[in-house]
Every structure is written in structure tokens, then in C-alpha cells.
Amino acid sequence: MLLSQETGTVARSNQDHSMKDRSKIAFNLTKIFGSNVFNDRTMKERLPKDTYKALKETIEKGAPLTLEVANVVANAMKDWAIERGATHYTHWFQPLTGRTAEKHDSFISPTVDGGVVMEFSGRQLIQGEPDASSFPSGGLRAAFEARGYTAWDCTSPAFLKEDAAGNVTLTIPTAFCSYTGEALDKKTPLLRSMDAVSKQAMRVLRVLGNQTTQHVTPTMGPEQEYFLIDKKYYDQRIDLITAGRTLFGAQAPKGQELEDQYFGAIKDRISAFMKDLDIELWKMGVSSKTKHNEVAPAQYEMAPVFATVNIAADHNQLVMETMQKVALRHHLVCLLHEKPFAGVNGSGKHNNWSLATDDGLNLLEPGKTPHDNEQFLVFLSALLTAVDRHADKLRAGAANTGNDLRLGANEAPPAVVSIFLGEELTDILVALGKGKAASSKGQHFLQIGVDSLPRLPKDNTDRNRTSPFAFTGNKFEFRMVPSSASISGANTVLNTIVAEALDETATRLEKAKNIHKETTAIVKEAVNQHGRIIYNGNNYTDEWLKEAKKRDLPNIRSTVEALAAMATPAAEKLFEKYKVLTKEELQSRYEVYLEKYAKDINIEARASVDMVKKLYLPAVIQYTSELASAIARLRSVGAPSSVQKALLGKISSLLDSASNKLDALEALAQKAQNIREACPGAKAFRDKVVPAMNGLRSDIDALESLLPASLWPVPSYADMLFKL
Ligand code: ADP
Numbered sequence: 239m240l241l242s243q244e245t246g247t248v249a250r251s252n253q254d255h256s257m258k259d260r261s262k263i264a265f266n267l268t269k270i271f272g273s274n275v276f277n278d279r280t281m282k283e284r285l286p287k288d289t290y291k292a293l294k295e296t297i298e299k300g301a302p303l304t305l306e307v308a309n310v311v312a313n314a315m316k317d318w319a320i321e322r323g324a325t326h327y328t329h330w331f332q333p334l335t336g337r338t339a340e341k342h343d344s345f346i347s348p349t350v351d352g353g354v355v356m357e358f359s360g361r362q363l364i365q366g367e368p369d370a371s372s373f374p375s376g377g378l379r380a381a382f383e384a385r386g387y388t389a390w391d392c393t394s395p396a397f398l399k400e401d402a403a404g405n406v407t408l409t410i411p412t413a414f415c416s417y418t419g420e421a422l423d424k425k426t427p428l429l430r431s432m433d434a435v436s437k438q439a440m441r442v443l444r445v446l447g448n449q450t451t452q453h454v455t456p457t458m459g460p461e462q463e464y465f466l467i468d469k470k471y472y473d474q475r476i477d478l479i480t481a482g483r484t485l486f487g488a489q490a491p492k493g494q495e496l497e498d499q500y501f502g503a504i505k506d507r508i509s510a511f512m513k514d515l516d517i518e519l520w521k522m523g524v525s526s527k528t529k530h531n532e533v534a535p536a537q538y539e540m541a542p543v544f545a546t547v548n549i550a551a552d553h554n555q556l557v558m559e560t561m562q563k564v565a566l567r568h569h570l571v572c573l574l575h576e577k578p579f580a581g582v583n584g585s586g587k588h589n590n591w592s593l594a595t596d597d598g599l600n601l602l603e604p605g606k607t608p609h610d611n612e613q614f615l616v617f618l619s620a621l622l623t624a625v626d627r628h629a630d631k632l633r634a635g636a637a638n639t640g641n642d643l644r645l646g647a648n649e650a651p652p653a654v655v656s657i658f659l660g661e662e663l664t665d666i667l668v669a670l671g672k673g674k675a676a677s678s679k680g681q682h683f684l685q686i687g688v689d690s691l692p693r694l695p696k697d698n699t700d701r702n703r704t705s706p707f708a709f710t711g712n713k714f715e716f717r718m719v720p721s722s723a724s725i726s727g728a729n730t731v732l733n734t735i736v737a738e739a740l741d742e743t744a745t746r747l748e749k750a751k752n753i754h755k756e757t758t759a760i761v762k763e764a765v766n767q768h769g770r771i772i773y774n775g776n777n778y779t780d781e782w783l784k785e786a787k788k789r790d791l792p793n794i795r796s797t798v799e800a801l802a803a804m805a806t807p808a809a810e811k812l813f814e815k816y817k818v819l820t821k822e823e824l825q826s827r828y829e830v831y832l833e834k835y836a837k838d839i840n841i842e843a844r845a846s847v848d849m850v851k852k853l854y855l856p857a858v859i860q861y862t863s864e865l866a867s868a869i870a871r872l873r874s875v876g877a878p879s880s881v882q883k884a885l886l887g888k889i890s891s892l893l894d895s896a897s898n899k900l901d902a903l904e905a906l907a908q909k910a911q912n913i914r915e916a917c918p919g920a921k922a923f924r925d926k927v928v929p930a931m932n933g934l935r936s937d938i939d940a941l942e943s944l945l946p947a948s949l950w951p952v953p954s955y956a957d958m959l960f961k962l
Pocket residue numbers: 457458459460461528541542543544545590591592593600712713
């Protein structure tokens with residue numbers, strides 16, 4: 239299910255265009271949106287009626303797909319793609335690297351007379367067999383058993399990818415698994431978790447008396463934050479090129495303290511990028527909707543209209559890829575790293591999640607009187623239960639190297655998972671928890687105090703920007719997800735833990751004599767047992783951390799610590815029970831992600847060493863010798879040189895210190911790298927290498943603030959953040 243795009247608003251957001259241009263964009267947009275997608279509309283047009291019907295049965299109800307149907311679909315897809323200039327097709331999948339993978343095959347098949355015909359069979363559509371030996375598998379598949387299979391995910395439409403060179407590729411979203419059927423990717427568990435939560439939600443709906451809904455799907459709108467910097471600066475920074483973030487850099491005189499970037503007017507150069515980005519995304523059916531300046535200088539955000547979570551995950555991959563591609567066309571580089579610059583906000587992905595039914599209900603819609611909305615209260619209770627019980631797994635789903643620099647670092651949500659519900663819902667739950675009658679506040683209107691302004695209906699929750707898991711009116715916003723990561727991991731966890739809570743609810747209700755009494759008991763118990771997860775205050779304060787400790791909520795500060803939650807018997811039981819991940823699949827992910835962490839830090843350490851040896855030390859040494867000569871010359875003519883001497887003294891002692899720290903860092907990184915086992919290895923990188931890198935950075939940054947700008951070998955923070 240892909241939700242419709244409100245095309246009218248696009249013309250309005252492009253106010254800097256002339257009237258003529260504006261109408262052209264509005265007109266074109268409805269035409270170009272989805273023009274590169276083999277979507278429902280195209281399938282209806284191009285497929286014979288019975289094939290279309292059979293395929294729809296598979297997409298909507300998971301009915302088995304026959305090879306006969308696949309052959310007809312493949313042929314129609316091929317014709318459609320070739321008409322639009324495609325020469326190749328690819329099975330597009332999402333290995334555990336977190337990004338996507340594709341291998342292109344042309345449609346050609348040689349004929350006996352020396353020519354070619356264009357072919358694409360049903361088998362080629364539904365199954366691929368890439369050499370899987372070079373993807374991380376965490377021991378699920380030895381390199382000599384290279385077989386991996388890709389299987390068509392027909393619930394996410396095939397589309398055409400175009401590149402600047404004019405290549406057009408029919409791109410088929412697929413799941414990726416091993417010869418023995420283990421999931422080697424991020425999509426398979428996500429699809430399994432969608433089934434799990436759908437099944438349990440359906441049981442709850444049925445027992446509550448809903449006989450019309452056939453299917454429930456998790457919906458997802460991921461807001462994507464990113465930075466843009468000029469490519470000429472990027473090219474001079476080995477840290478950005480290899481590690482995705484700056485490993486050095488003294489603070490610019492200005493940061494984000496004036497709060498003048500957030501929602502500020504968008505500069506023309508950025509706006510040109512955003513326009514191009516929108517067009518590329520719209521063509522591929524990605525419903526790019528919102529764009530704005532974010533809090534940090536040079537930081538931006540885009541959000542699509544929400545979609546079914548597996549489509550949202552595919553689309554978010556396209557968003558990240560297209561942002562990076564389009565930026566280059568504008569001589570910009572798009573940084574997706576969670577913390578590209580120290581001292582200003584980093585980037586995250588806000589995951590807006592809800593459950594929708596095929597007949598158009600949002601199961602997290604409280605309505606005007608949430609206190610007597612039994613269905614809503616049951617689903618809300620399931621979320622409280624799930625998040626409280628499995629906060630550690632949710633945190634693990636949002637862990638990556640870059641996020642260690644964000645979570646708990648006084649900007650993004652803290653490392654403690656809690657839920658924001660707002661005053662009204664909290665009051666209702668507190669009353670229900672005590673077994674008392676609850677009431678809703680009803681519709682309120684804002685008093686603005688100016689008669690000419692319209693009366694605005696007031697939402698029943700205020701915003702809380704500091705909460706990691708906030709109820710925002712009719713959905714939950716999980717704000718811990720890393721900006722550079724796939725959203726699949728976090729949503730696989732979320733779907734699964736909610737499935738478990740709904741399963742328990744359904745089982746109780748199915749056995750209950752009086753449904754109404756039982757729902758009241760379920761809500762009451764959820765509030766009393768899991769109410770500690772609710773926190774409506776400022777999550778960035780120390781008071782909250784103290785309070786969270788009192789409530790015994792886990793405060794998990796690092797990736798290494800977070801990932802451990804996925805390697806416990808409790809996690810195995812949960813993910814096996816709902817057939818989302820087997821013990822082996824879980825274990826493999828644990829290892830792959832730990833190794834990824836160690837490799838990330840190792841790259842950072844090597845880039846640090848490289849920059850210090852080849853750029854910073856030579857520049858500092860050059861300057862110290864210039865200063866020394868200047869002092870000698872001044873002395874020879876009897877002129878005062880105390881300023882120069884003092885400066886030389888300061889710089890020389892920093893140089894000395896940096897040089898020692900450099901040696902220490904190299905040795906520690908080598909030592910950590912020699913550790914064979916994944917967990918102790920990752921811990922050595924976290925506990926030894928990261929602090930050594932930070933120590934070295936502080937000396938180098940201090941030197942940057944003492945040396946003439948003309949001698950500093952790399953672009954400064956001010957260059958990168960403010961010169962766009
Ligand atoms: P804000 O930054 O104010 O939180 P945005 O407009 O940037 O809001 O993003 C909100 C996101 O939430 C959008 O992607 C939107 O489509 C999505 N969303 C809205 N309703 C739902 C829903 N029922 N399920 C999932 N996502 C939703």
C-alpha cells in the first residue's frame with residue numbers, strides 16, 4: 239500500500255518560481271510521479287485480467303505465485319522497461335552492510351543468426367543467484383558455499399533506476415537468503431515481522447468484534463536528516479572520505495546557538511539540489527513530501543508520505559542513495575553519518591510507526607474520546623508493554639558506530655528508552671491504572687488573542703522533541719534510529735515485540751467470558767506493570783537519568799553494550815517464537831554488527847594516524863621552524879621576540895604531546911585488531927582506541943586554533959559548515 243500524494247501542495251512549496259513555471263511543475267508532477275514504477279496502475283494496464291488478479295492475490299494475501307503467472311508478469315515488465323530505455327535488470331537486495339546491492343544482467347539472448355533478442359523469464363523475475371561469498375554473513379555461510387539466492391518481493395513494486403550516463407535498469411526488490419534458507423539480509427526478517435504483527439493484531443481485532451478487516455500492516459514514515467557540504471572541501475578531508483565524519487576540527491566561532499538555521503529560508507543552491515532530488519524520487523514513486531533546514535548549520539531534512547514499512551524501507555534506501563548521487567551533480571556531498579561534526583547536532587532518522595488495516599483504520603488513532611476507545615487503549619497498552627519489556631532490544635535495533643556519538647550525548651534522544659504520551663493520555667492511563675473512571679478533555683481550541691486569526695483546534699498531545707519514543711497524535715515516533723542505517727532492523731524489532739504483546743492480549747481476550755471486563759483488566763495491568771516507561775518531561779536532563787535509574791530502566795551507552803541484548807536467551811526465544819529470526823540468524827547478526835563496529839573504529843583510527851602523520855605534523859613542524867628562524871633573526875637585531883617565543887613554546891609542547899599520542903594510538907589500534915574474537919575485539923576498540931583518538935584530536939584541534947589559517951592543511955569547520 240503506497241499512500242496517495244497530495245500533488246497540489248507541491249506547487250505551493252515552490253513559491254520562488256514564476257506562475258508559468260509553477261503550473262508546469264504541478265502539471266508535470268502528477269505525470270512524473272511513479273512514471274518509473276511498475277505500479278498497480280501500470281500492472282492493471284499491462285497485464286491480462288486473470289494474471290493481474292492472481293498477482294494481486296499474492297501481493298495482498300500471500301497466495302503462492304505460479305511460474306505461469308510469473309512468466310506473463312516478467313514479459314510485461316520487460317516490455318514496459320524496454321520502452322523506457324532499459325537494457326538491464328537487477329535483483330536489488332539489502333545485505334547486512336545496511337546499504338543495498340545490485341548486479342546487472344542485460345536482457346540479451348544471442349540468436350543463431352548472430353543477433354540478439356531481449357528476454358526476461360518468470361524464473362529470472364522470481365529468483366536470482368548472486369555469488370554471495372563477499373557479503374557479511376557472520377558464519378551463516380562459509381565462503382566456499384557461495385550460493386545465495388534472491389527472491390522477488392512482489393509487495394514492493396519493481397522500478398527503473400536511471401543514472402546520469404543514461405543507463406536505465408529494471409530494478410526488482412528482493413529478499414536475500416542462503417542455500418539453506420537462512421536470511422542473509424535485512425528485508426527477510428522485516429517481512430517476517432510484518433506477518434507476525436499482522437497475525438496477532440488480526441486476532442485482537444476479531445475478538446473485539448471487528449469482522450471486516452482482512453489484514454493489518456505496519457505503516458512507516460521515516461524522516462531523513464542529512465548534511466550537505468561543498469565537494470571541494472570534502473575532497474580535501476580524508477576523514478570524511480573514509481570515515482564519513484570529521485575526526486579533527488576546531489570549533490567554528492559560530493555553531494547552532496542562534497537557532498537561525500532550523501526552518502530558515504532555504505538557500506538557492508540547496509533548493510536547486512532539493513528540487514532535483516524530489517524529481518528523481520518522485521519518478522521512482524518515492525513520495526517525497528517535506529523538506530526543510532535542520533538545527534545544525536548545513537543540515538537538512540526530507541520526509542516522505544508514510545507507506546507500508548517494507549516499502550518505506552526500500553524507499554528510504556533510495557532516498558539515501560539518490561541524495562548522495564544528486565548532491566554530486568551540484569558539486570555538493572551529502573553526509574549521512576550520524577555525527578559528521580563535533581559540537582553541533584548530528585543526524586538521525588525519525589521513524590513514524592503505526593498499524594493500519596486494509597479497510598482504512600489507523601489502530602493508533604485515539605479519536606475524540608480516547609478514554610472510551612477500547613480498541614485504541616488495548617493497542618496502546620500493547621505498545622507500553624512491548625517497549626518496556628524490550629527496551630534493550632529496541633536500543634540494539636538502533637545501534638551503530640555513529641550513533642554512539644549521538645545517543646546520550648545531549649542532543650538526540652538519550653540512551654534510555656522511554657515513552658512520551660502527553661498529559662491527556664497519561665491522565666487517562668493513570669486513572670485506568672487505579673481502576674477509576676477516566677475522561678477525555680474533548681476538543682479544545684487555541685486562544686491566540688488576535689480576532690483575525692482562525693480558531694485552531696488543539697491536538698491532544700503537545701510535542702516533546704526530547705523523547706526517544708513519542709506518541710504524536712496517531713502514531714509513535716521512534717527517534718533513535720541512525721541516519722545512515724537501514725530502518726529495517728529497528729522496525730523488525732518493533733513489529734516483533736508488539737506482536738508478542740498483542741499475542742498475549744488476544745489469548746486473554748479469546749478466553750475471557752466478558753470482553754469488556756478483560757480489556758479493562760489488561761489496560762490496568764499494563765499501566766501498573768509497565769507505566770514506568772512513560773516519561774513526559776525533558777529527556778535531556780540529568781534529573782531524568784537519575785529518575786530512569788530509580789525506575790530501573792536500562793541506560794545503554796554504546797553499540798557494543800547494546801548489541802549484547804540480541805545475543806541473550808530471551809531474545810532468541812522471542813524472535814524464534816514469532817519466526818522472525820532463528821537463533822543462528824540472530825547470532826550471525828550479533829557477530830556481523832560487532833565486527834562492523836570494530837572495523838569502523840579501525841578505519842577511523844587509521845584515518846586519524848594518516849592525517850596526523852601526513853598533514854598536521856608536517857604543517858606544525860614547518861610553522862615551528864618558521865617561528866624559530868623569526869626568533870633568531872629578531873634576536874640578531876636586538877628586537878623583542880617574547881610573543882613568538884611564547885607561541886613557539888605552546889605549539890612545541892602540543893606537538894610533543896600529539897606525537898606521543900599518535901604512537902600510542904597506532905599501538906592500541908594494532909593491539910585491538912589482533913584480537914580474534916568479535917566481542918573482546920569490539921570492546922578494545924571502544925575502551926582503548928576511541929579514547930586514544932579523542933586525546934589525539936584534542937591536541938590537534940588546539941594546534942589548529944594556534945596556527946595561521948593559511949598553513950592549516952585541511953578546510954576548517956567554518957569553511958565546511960558556513961561556506962555554501
Ligand atoms: P515532524 O517533523 O513534525 O514530526 P514530518 O512531517 O517531518 O513531521 O514527518 C512526519 C512523518 O510521519 C511523515 O513521514 C508522515 O507521513 C508520517 N506519518 C503520518 N501518519 C503516519 C502513520 N499513521 N503511520 C506512519 N507514519 C505516519
